[in-house]
Amino acid sequence: MASPTIDDKPIDEEKLGELVGMAVNELGAAYYAPLLVIGDRLGLYEALADGGPLLPAELAERTDTVEPYVAEWLAAGAAGGYVTYDRETGCYSLTPEQTALLADEDSPAFLAGGFQGLVGYQKRLSEIESDFRTGEGVGWHEQDEDVCHGTERFYRPSYETNLIDEWIPALNGMDARLTAGARVADVGCGHGASTIIMAKAYPSSEFVGIDYHEHSIEMARKRAEEVGVADRISFEVATAKEYNGTDYDLVMMFDAYHDMGDPVGVASHVRETLADDGAWMLVEPFANDRVEDNLNPIGRAFYCASTMACVPNSLDQGGDPVLGAQAGEARLREVITEGGFTSVRRATETPFNLVLEASP
CATH class of the missing domain: 3.40.50.150 (Vaccinia Virus protein VP39)
Structure with a gap:
């Protein structure tokens, strides 16, 4: 069978497979970004760090949230390596390293603010797309408030350190x-x-x-x-x-x-x-x-x-x-x-x- 081509240029199927795998990983990461912001805002990471290991129902009860959402949120975090899952008990927890990254605002490794800023940037997506053609700009004063708050939370731990x-x-x-x-x-x-x-x-x-x-x-x-x-x-x-x-x-x-x-x-x-x-x-x-x-x-x-x-x-x-x-x-x-x-x-x-x- 002839090798697939695009515009008569041969496709290396192994390299294509690697690229597709990378893109799927990126897609999952992109979908997780707003979930990370939700977890940060609702105190899910903080509650998990303070009280884990917890079942989804227990985390939902402690954070005044709803179990079906929390269960799916936890599984998404575990699939990406941001949350730890115990297959024997069905409980979820945060390691000290995951806590430093997501639940401890005084940690120099704390990055939840960066994700908050990312979600804020996306609210200007259509305008930025248009500006690619016009050359116009968007001032910081025009960005969503999550951009300002997220930027501060992203940089402040490094300044403190x-x-x-x-x-x-x-x-x-x-x-x-x-x-x-x-x-x-x-x-x-x-x-x-x-x-x-x-x-x-x-x-x-x-x-x-x-x-x-x-x-x-x-x-x-x-x-x-x-x-x-x-x-x-x-x-x-x-x-x-x-x-x-x-x-x-x-x-x-x-x-x-x-x-x-x-x-x-x-x-x-x-x-x-x-x-x-x-x-x-x-x-x-x-x-x-x-x-x-x-x-x-x-x-x-x-x-x-x-x-x-x-x-x-x-x-x-x-x-x-x-x-x-x-x-x-x-x-x-x-x-x-x-x-x-x-x-x-x-x-x-x-x-x-x-x-x-x-x-x-």
Whole structure:
């Protein structure tokens, strides 16, 4: 029998089988993403972590949910490896590792927020599809609220783990300056997670949290009040090219610079507002400089998120140039120096982030 072809090109059936298998696995993962968000919102993972092993009926009773839904939800999680099933008892549970991933918001491995953001992105799917042809954009302020909340929950555990103990000490002399008392601007602060972490760690310093999204600033003010650091932080609704203040000892941007429509203009404004001996800390998604070196699971996740959120926001703000979430150090260095900085160095890194220090 002749081998199958497409446009007279032979098909390698073994490779096709591998590709189909990969696609089926991806399809299951895509279907599981909203189920993960449902489990997160309804406290199913938390209840399973606290009280497991549990039968579906027991988990339903503890979470005020309905057994048929919970039973199917549990089986889906077990099939994907997110939940553990005991075939002898019919009970489900979470291992410590599964708990760290899905039920412990303080864990650096907690990723439920990333799935929440993903579900939020999909609510703009038709608009993004249209923008592929028009070149128009979607600003962060136009995204579903799950995008903002999910993004914060995705990044905050890493900030909690690394910001004070690893990233600030990697900057030249900055830890001592902050301890003594410094002026700090957190530009693109969102809900204020990074600003609040810094204010708690450095009570002698003065912080300004800045974001153009008014609702996010309202949320940041509320959270600063809740944790008792509102006296150390003021919040401002402004863009990264227009925020107020001068002579900042430190300007910070966390996973935000690549979203901006005029990154050179932003760099120029940061330079104008920074003290002559100050520093600009940019925390950016980890990326190598060449596309082929980013074709891995982390790069894939960031490229996908960038297509749905980062590039649309940049285009909404003019997009000149559009960096995207996988810009890489060399491209970032290029636009930062074009904005007036003379020195840019990689201070440190994690599997998910590059930490750059730019000096006037």
